[in-house]
Amino acid sequence: MTTASSRMAVDRRTFLRGCAGAALTIALASAPRQVKGSAVEAKREWRNKQQGMAYRRLGRTGFMVSEVLCGGDPIRPDNYKHLELALDMGLNYFDMAPAYGKGECERAYGKLIAASSRRERVFMNTKISSFNDVRNRLYKEIFDSLPSAKQDAIVKKARAMRERRGVEKPGYFLKYFNSQDRQFEPTYLSNAMRPDYGHRVEGSSEFRRTFVESIEGSLKRAGTDYFDLVMCPHGANSPEEVQVPEIFETFAMLKKQGKVRYLGVSSHNDPAGVLRAATESGKYDVVMMAYNVINGGYLERAIREAASKDMGLIAMKVAMAVATHHKALQPIPEWRIQKVHRIVPGDMKAPMKAYLWALQNPNISAVASNLWDENYIRENLSLAGRKVQLQPA
Numbered sequence: 001m002t003t004a005s006s007r008m009a010v011d012r013r014t015f016l017r018g019c020a021g022a023a024l025t026i027a028l029a030s031a032p033r034q035v036k037g038s039a040v041e042a043k044r045e046w047r048n049k050q051q052g053m054a055y056r057r058l059g060r061t062g063f064m065v066s067e068v069l070c071g072g073d074p075i076r077p078d079n080y081k082h083l084e085l086a087l088d089m090g091l092n093y094f095d096m097a098p099a100y101g102k103g104e105c106e107r108a109y110g111k112l113i114a115a116s117s118r119r120e121r122v123f124m125n126t127k128i129s130s131f132n133d134v135r136n137r138l139y140k141e142i143f144d145s146l147p148s149a150k151q152d153a154i155v156k157k158a159r160a161m162r163e164r165r166g167v168e169k170p171g172y173f174l175k176y177f178n179s180q181d182r183q184f185e186p187t188y189l190s191n192a193m194r195p196d197y198g199h200r201v202e203g204s205s206e207f208r209r210t211f212v213e214s215i216e217g218s219l220k221r222a223g224t225d226y227f228d229l230v231m232c233p234h235g236a237n238s239p240e241e242v243q244v245p246e247i248f249e250t251f252a253m254l255k256k257q258g259k260v261r262y263l264g265v266s267s268h269n270d271p272a273g274v275l276r277a278a279t280e281s282g283k284y285d286v287v288m289m290a291y292n293v294i295n296g297g298y299l300e301r302a303i304r305e306a307a308s309k310d311m312g313l314i315a316m317k318v319a320m321a322v323a324t325h326h327k328a329l330q331p332i333p334e335w336r337i338q339k340v341h342r343i344v345p346g347d348m349k350a351p352m353k354a355y356l357w358a359l360q361n362p363n364i365s366a367v368a369s370n371l372w373d374e375n376y377i378r379e380n381l382s383l384a385g386r387k388v389q390l391q392p393a
Contacts, residue, residue, distance in 0.1 A: 042057070042062070043062035044057065044062055044064055045061075045062045045063050045064060046064045047063075047064075047092045047120065047121055047122060047123060048066075048087060048090060048091070048092035048121040048122060049064070049090065049092075050088070050089060050090030051090075052089065052090060053066050053067075053089060053090025053091070053381070053384055053385070054066070054067045054384040054385030055067065055090075055092075056364075056365045056366060057312075057365065058123075058286060058312035058314075058365045058366070059285060059286060059307075059310050059311045059312025059313065059365065060285055060310040060311070060312065061228075061229070061261075061262045061285050061286060061312050063093075063123050063228065063229075063312070064092075065092060065093045065123060065365060065366050066090055066091045066092050066093060066366065066381075066384060067359055067366050067367065067383070067384040067385065068091065068355070068366065068367055068369050068380050068381050068383060068384050069091070069093040069094075069095055069314065069366050069367065069368045069369060070083060070086060070091055070093065070094050070095060070368075070369065070371050071095050071316070071368045071369055071370045071371070072094075072095050072096040072097060072100040072105040072106075072109075073100060073105075073370050074370050074371065074372045075096070075100070075105045075108045075109060075371075076101055076104045076105065076108050077104060077107055077108045077111060079108070079372075079373075080108040080109070080111060080112050081112075082371070082373050082374045082377060083112055083371065083377075084112075085374055085377050085378075086371060086377045086381060087118065087121065087122070089377065089381050090381070090384075091122075091377075091381060092121065092122050092123060093122060093123045093124075093125070093366065094109050094112075094122050094123070094124050094125070095125050095288075095368055096109055096124070096125065096126050096127075096218075096222065097126055097127035097129050097231075097234050098126070098127070098129045098130070098214060098217060098218055098221075099127070099129035099234060103217070103218075103221050106126065106218055106221035106222045107221045107222070109124070109222050110221060110222045110223030110224070111223075113222075113223060113224065114223055119224055123228040123229065124222065124224060124227050124228055124229075125227065125228065125229040125230070125231060125264070126215075126218040126222065126227050126229075126230055126231070127230065127231040127232065127233075127234030127235075127266060128210065128211055128214045128215070128230065128231070128232035128233060128234055129214065129234040129235075130210055130214060131207070131210055131211065131214075131232055131233040131234065131241075131247075132183075132187070132233045132234075132235065132236070132237065132241060134204075134206050134207060134210045135190055135201065135207070135233075135241065135244065136186040136187065136189070136190050138200075138201045138204055138206065139189060139190040139193050139194075139197065139201055140186065140189065140190075142193065142197050142200060142201070143189060143193065154189065154192050154193055155189070155192075157192040158185075158188040158189045158191065158192035159188070161188050161191060161192060162184060162188050165270065165273065167184065167238075167269060167270040167273065168181075168184065171294060171295060171297075171298070172272075172295050172298045173269065173295075174290065174292070174294055174295055174317070174320075174321060175329060176268055176290065176317045176320045176324070176326075176329075177268075177326060177329075178326060178328050178329070180268055180269065183235070183237050183269060184237065184269065187237040187238050187241070187269075188238065190240070191238055191240045194240060202244050202245065202246070203245065203246065204246070205246075207244060207246035207247070207250065208246050208249070208250045211232060211246070211247070211250040211251070211254070212250065212254070215227070215230065215254055215259055215260065219259065225258070225259070226258055226259050226260065226261065227259070227260050227261070228261050228262065229260075229261065229262045229263075229264050229285075229286055230251070230254075230260045230262075230263060230264065231263075231264040231265050231266045231286070231288065232247050232251070232263070232264075232265065233247075233265060233266075234266055235266055235267065235268055235269075236265050236266070236267045236269075236274045237267070237268075237269040237270060237274075238269075238270055238273065238274070239270075239273050239274060239276065239277030240277075241274075242265050242274060242277050242278050242281060242284065243277065243281065247263075247283075248263075248283045251263045262285040262286060263283060263284055263285055263286075264284060264285060264286030264287060264288060264312070265278050265284055265286075265287055265288070266287075266288040266289070266316065267287070267288075267289045267290065268289075268290045268317065271289035271290045271291065271295070271299060272289075272298050272299045272301075272302040274287070274289065275287050275289055275299065275302045275303070275306055275313075276302045276305070276306075278306075278311070279302070279305060279306045279309055279311055282309075284311070285311070285312060286311065286312035286313070286314065287306065287311060287312070287313055287314070288313075288314040288315075288316050288368065289313070289314075289315070289316065290316055290317040291303070291315040291316070291317070291318065291358060291364070292315070292317060292318045292319075292320070292321035292322075292354060292357075292358065293321055293322070293336075293339060293340045293343060293354055293357045293358075294321045294336055294339070295321070296357075296358075303361070303363050303364070304363060306363075307363035312365050313363060313364050313365050314364070314365055314366050314367070314368055315358045315361075315364050315366070315367045315368070316367070316368040318354050318355050318357075318358045318367045318368070318369075319350075319351035319352075319354045319355060319369070319370075321336055321340075321354060322336050322337050322340050322350040322351055322353075322354050323350060323351045323354075325370075337350045339393055340353045340354050340357060341353065342391060342392075342393055343357060343390050343391050343392075343393050344356050344357050344388055344390065344391070345388060345389065345391060346388065349379070352379060352380070352383060355367050355369065355380060355383050356383055356386060356388055357390065359383065359384075359386070360387070360388060360390055
């Protein structure tokens with residue numbers, strides 16, 4: 001019987017053997033296509049290009065992003081000026097969301113770009129943080145109106161879906177923040193109801209209103225008139241959440257208005273499932289998913305398929321597999337830390353090795369990194385462009 005751990009080991013060996021060939025494939029795919037009479041071309045868009053920083057193409061967006069990005073968790077109006085150093089070192093991508101500090105992260109970035117007209121030096125991404133809550137609330141309102149026998153049947157179906165998909169199996173599911181595991185129950189209750197009640201929910205005008213109001217608020221807080229990228233949903237927990245038609249219709253409307261340029265999605269739970277669904281939809285340009293030295297084997301095939309469709313891929317929660325600032329999740333299991341030390345040679349901290357591990361995958365455009373202060377900036381940005389020979393786990 002094939003175990004999860006053995007599958008991961010096989011996937012890791014396949015990844016190591018394939019790195020050189022995959023790197024060549026991506027390099028060729030990224031080169032401008034010289035097709036006479038055709039507008040099809042691998043475009044490039046540069047911002048804040050600095051010597052010493054390495055950049056990769058973010059899929060079909062053409063954004064040449066710094067290999068290390070700035071995540072939004074620690075960025076607040078009283079903690080952002082250190083990012084001036086990051087800009088000087090060539091960082092050019094800011095990640096944010098209304099959920100980070102109840103909008104305070106976006107306000108902080110707004111203060112940063114207001115100085116010296118920095119907006120055109122960076123790519124800015126925000127998210128629609130409340131989208132999943134609206135979906136689950138609409139389904140729950142229907143659920144509460146049903147007879148108890150019907151409710152019991154739906155709950156049973158939802159549990160069976162979760163178990164069948166294996167979204168919580170150890171090694172694939174990692175807990176990165178305290179409320180993360182509590183998102184499965186409402187998500188799968190909604191998914192179980194979708195075949196019978198989706199016609200009453202998935203086309204709801206509340207989705208459009210939520211999307212529009214969220215973007216308008218984010219634009220105001222960040223002090224910009226457009227976002228290069230918007231991710232909806234923020235933290236998709238299942239494939240069904242990237243199949244809501246109103247996402248695409250509302251995005252198209254906002255894009256026509258010049259307020260957003262490209263569409264993405266982020267995912268902590270079931271990242272491979274969400275990535276596959278986003279790729280198959282043909283609607284998403286970028287996926288930012290939890291990808292690290294622990295769960296990586298489960299995502300490799302989905303990543304290769306997405307890259308073949310020119311999807312931009314950002315790895316997040318890379319270092320949180322081996323380190324965390326959430327006290328409730330400390331200490332990190334020692335075996336995880338020892339694993340990254342075995343795989344990545346050299347005398348470095350485990351989180352730095354974790355980033356290096358992810359950056360050896362040529363299909364990954366960048367890693368999202370929490371830059372708490374200047375020390376984190378100097379350490380994490382120093383990893384850009386570094387190549388290492390990964391060792392067996």
